[in-house]
Amino acid sequence: MNFTNKTIWVTGATSGIGRAVAIEISAKNVNLILSGRNEQALGETASVCEKKGSTTLIVPFDLGDEKSVNAAAKTVLDKGVRVDALYQFGGISQRSFVSETPVSVDRKIFEINYFGTIALTKLVLPEMIKNGGGQIAVTSSIVGKFGFPYRSSYSASKQALHGFFESLRAENVPNNIAVSVIIPGRIKTNISVNAVNKDGKTHAKMDVGQDTGMSAEKCAKIICKKLKKEKKEILVGGKELIMVHIRRFLPRLYYYMASRVKPL
Numbered sequence: 001m002n003f004t005n006k007t008i009w010v011t012g013a014t015s016g017i018g019r020a021v022a023i024e025i026s027a028k029n030v031n032l033i034l035s036g037r038n039e040q041a042l043g044e045t046a047s048v049c050e051k052k053g054s055t056t057l058i059v060p061f062d063l064g065d066e067k068s069v070n071a072a073a074k075t076v077l078d079k080g081v082r083v084d085a086l087y088q089f090g091g092i093s094q095r096s097f098v099s100e101t102p103v104s105v106d107r108k109i110f111e112i113n114y115f116g117t118i119a120l121t122k123l124v125l126p127e128m129i130k131n132g133g134g135q136i137a138v139t140s141s142i143v144g145k146f147g148f149p150y151r152s153s154y155s156a157s158k159q160a161l162h163g164f165f166e167s168l169r170a171e172n173v174p175n176n177i178a179v180s181v182i183i184p185g186r187i188k189t190n191i192s193v194n195a196v197n198k199d200g201k202t203h204a205k206m207d208v209g210q211d212t213g214m215s216a217e218k219c220a221k222i223i224c225k226k227l228k229k230e231k232k233e234i235l236v237g238g239k240e241l242i243m244v245h246i247r248r249f250l251p252r253l254y255y256y257m258a259s260r261v262k263p264l
């Protein structure tokens, strides 16, 4: 995947990793569609991208509202825009124990992280197939590879994305659709600040894990390099990534470690 002369739709472009990726891929002859809820922040991302030479189209939507996702896709597709790549970073995290979290909060997390994401994918995919192919990326998490205290439905929603996007990849090899699942560890963004708590309100704290994580800019550089190579899984982060390998090869050690993790 060469970004030049391509139209790339980036969700979660208002902040953090999505914003950094949009800026990282910005250059002359790269057309960007930028999405998220916060229109003002999208405008700020767009102006940085335009300074680097990209054209931008701002398409705000709420991943938690299917009608809003449908309307966004209609806006883009009705303009006759050919989407070459869809890079999806939009999502929210969680900070609450299973025992205290109402199902309404679990559903909210799934609506945004899973259903909103697959809805957009399903709207863009047929056009990509008609156009002869394209690239679709989705952002999971290391806790998309294992369970983790205080993240039950966040982890579950990310694990669901693996099942969906692996199936999508397998079905669409003949259609020339490349699928990448991005798996960040701890990246210094506002993900913990914006995470939902047991009341469905924002956690509103920068957790130590995030604060000491890799910068969004460095993360974006690594992601873009691997997206160019159409890697199927893109692990990005620091020493915390070892947990993915411990879960796989030393499951008993993982069970022990996970049970001793302090929630924050």
Ligand SMILES: NC(=O)c1ccc[n+]([C@@H]2O[C@H](COP(=O)([O-])OP(=O)(O)OC[C@H]3O[C@@H](n4cnc5c(N)ncnc54)[C@H](OP(=O)(O)O)[C@@H]3O)[C@@H](O)[C@H]2O)c1
Pocket: 011, 012, 013, 014, 015, 016, 017, 018, 035, 036, 037, 038, 039, 041, 061, 062, 063, 064, 089, 090, 091, 092, 093, 112, 139, 140, 141, 142, 183, 184, 185, 186, 187, 188, 189, 190, 191, 192, 194, 210, 213
């Ligand atoms: N940072 C980490 O350590 C880490 C680790 C693993 C995985 N991830 C994943 O990486 C992705 C990006 O997160 P980040 O770290 O960059 O956090 P972030 O700074 O909080 O960014 C989250 C992005 O998602 C968008 N978003 C949230 N809710 C939305 C909704 N209902 N509708 C549309 N867009 C929505 C936000 O835009 P608006 O608020 O404007 O809507 C924002 O652009 C997420 O999928 C996250 O789960 C992050």
